[in-house]
Amino acid sequence: MQEVHRALLELQEIDEEIDRAEAALAAFSPRLAELEAPVTGLDREAAALREQVATMRQEARRLERAAEQKRERLRQYEERLQRARNAREEAAARTEVDLVRRAVDADEQEALQLLDQIKRSELKLDELEKQLQKARAEVEPKRQALLAERDDAELTLGALRERRHNQEVRLDPEAARLYERARSGKRRRVLAALTPDGACGVCFNVLPIQQQVEVRTGRTLFRCEACGTILYPSE
Numbered sequence: 106m107q108e109v110h111r112a113l114l115e116l117q118e119i120d121e122e123i124d125r126a127e128a129a130l131a132a133f134s135p136r137l138a139e140l141e142a143p144v145t146g147l148d149r150e151a152a153a154l155r156e157q158v159a160t161m162r163q164e165a166r167r168l169e170r171a172a173e174q175k176r177e178r179l180r181q182y183e184e185r186l187q188r189a190r191n192a193r194e195e196a197a198a199r200t201e202v203d204l205v206r207r208a209v210d211a212d213e214q215e216a217l218q219l220l221d222q223i224k225r226s227e228l229k230l231d232e233l234e235k236q237l238q239k240a241r242a243e244v245e246p247k248r249q250a251l252l253a254e255r256d257d258a259e260l261t262l263g264a265l266r267e268r269r270h271n272q273e274v275r276l277d278p279e280a281a282r283l284y285e286r287a288r289s290g291k292r293r294r295v296l297a298a299l300t301p302d303g304a305c306g307v308c309f310n311v312l313p314i315q316q317q318v319e320v321r322t323g324r325t326l327f328r329c330e331a332c333g334t335i336l337y338p339s340e
C-alpha cells in the first residue's frame with residue numbers, strides 16, 4: 106500500500122470518529138428536552154393561567170365600569186321618581202328604576218363570580234409556581250451534569266476536527282480533492298481495499314482486468330466506476 110493510501114485511510118478513520126462524535130453531540134438536544142419536559146409543561150401551564158387571570162381582571166374592571174354607569178342612571182331615575190307629579194309618572198319612573206336596579210344587580214353578581222374565579226385561579230397559579238420551582242430544583246443538577254457532558258463532547262469534536270485538518274494539510278492536494286469528491290456522496294466508506302478476486306470492497310462490482318492491475322500497482326488513485334469508492338490494493 107502506498108503512503109497516500111495510508112494517509113487517506115487515516116483521514117477516513119478520523120472522519121468516522123467525527124461522524125460518531127457529531128451524532129453523540131446531536132443526541133444531547135433530545136436528552137435535554139426530555140429532562141426539561143416536566144418544567145416546560147408546568148411553565149406553559151402557568152403562563153396560560155397567568156394570561157387567563159389577566160383577561161379575567163380586565164373583564165372584572167369592565168363590569169365594574171358598566172355597573173358604575175348603571176348606578177349613575179339609577180340615581181337619575183330615583184330622582185325622577187321623587188319628582189313624579191302623578192301616579193302615572195310614578196309608575197313609569199318606578200318601572201325604569203326596577204329595570205336598572207336589576208341590571209346593576211346582574212352586573213355586580215357577575216363581577217362577584219368573576220372575582221371569586223380570579224381568586225381561585227390565583228391560588229392555583231401559586232400552587233403551579235411552587236411546583237415549577239420544585240421541578241426546576243430537581244432538574245437543575247441533572248441539567249448541569251448533562252451540559253457539562255455536552256461541553257466535553259464539544260471539546261472532543263473540536264479536537265477531532267483539528268486532527269482532521271492537520272491530516273488534510275499533509276495530503277497531496279490532488280488526493281485530498283479526490284477524497285472530498287468521493288466523500289461528498291454521503292457514503293459510509295470513502296476507501297476500500299480491492300478484493301482478491303478484483304472487485305470493489307464496497308459494492309463488489311468486478312473491475313476490468315486493466316483497472317485491477319492499475320489498482321494493484323498502487324501508482325494511481327482509482328475510484329470504483331460503479332459506486333465511487335477509492336480503491337487501494339489489498340495486502
Ligand SMILES: [Zn+2]
Nearest residue numbers: 305308329332
Ligand atoms: Zn464500488
